[in-house]
Amino acid sequence: MVHDTAMNDFPITVRFPIHWGEMDAYGHVNNARYFTWFEAARIAYMARVGLVSTEMQKPEGGVGPIVAATNADFLRAVVFPADVVVGARVTRIGTSSLAMEYAVEDARSGVRYARGGAVLVTIRYPSYEKVPVPPEIRASIEALEGRIFE
Numbered sequence: 001m002v003h004d005t006a007m008n009d010f011p012i013t014v015r016f017p018i019h020w021g022e023m024d025a026y027g028h029v030n031n032a033r034y035f036t037w038f039e040a041a042r043i044a045y046m047a048r049v050g051l052v053s054t055e056m057q058k059p060e061g062g063v064g065p066i067v068a069a070t071n072a073d074f075l076r077a078v079v080f081p082a083d084v085v086v087g088a089r090v091t092r093i094g095t096s097s098l099a100m101e102y103a104v105e106d107a108r109s110g111v112r113y114a115r116g117g118a119v120l121v122t123i124r125y126p127s128y129e130k131v132p133v134p135p136e137i138r139a140s141i142e143a144l145e146g147r148i149f150e
Contacts, residue, residue, distance in 0.1 A: 007105060010087025011144045012045040015107055018082040028077035034114050035070065038102045041088035042118065045100070049140040051122070063131055065098070065120040072102075072116035083107035090141050093149040096130050097121050098141075 007013050016037055024030040046052040051065055078084060085107045092099035097119055104114040122133050142148055 007085055007087045007103070010089045010103060011146075012041060012048060012088045014041045014044055014086050014088075016040075016084050016086065018078060018080050018084065020080050023080055028079050031072070031074060034072050034074070034104060034116065037084070037086040037104060038070065038072070038088075038116050038118065041086045041102060042100060042120075045088040045090070045144075049137055049144060051137050061125040061127065063122055063134055063137075064125055066123050066128070068097070068119045068121045070116065070118040072114055074114050076111060076113050078104075078106075078113050084113065090145060090149075091117075093133055093138055093141060096132050098133065 014037070018029060022029045022033050043052055046065055051063070053062060053064070083106070085105050087103045087105075089101050090098050091101050100118045100120065102114075102116040102118075103112060104116075105112050122131055122137075123129060124131050138149070
């Protein structure tokens, strides 16, 4: 049975199988892997709302996110074999920043392994100039999250 009700509050989820090579000398998944999972969920979220695009790579640039801060709280060890689901959501939209929240759960039992967060700043590439969150991105996030951010 696949458990998915706890992730209902996260509009974007990504599933990962645990590989033996992700285990460290202590017999559990290394803590650095969680940040890779957070990144994958964050990029999926940002691509969905239009904040990550090929426009950022062009010489004339475009608006995109950059991570200003990130954190994780490790609640339980993940051990092989397992499948995890990582959820991502936006919790705050500022003038030129977004706050995100992440959760890592067992795909079958729903056991919460970790939670985390990040602050992203919207910048213009390639100059790295801080810019306001574009109104169309704000609207896309609000539509995805199903609520209006103050």
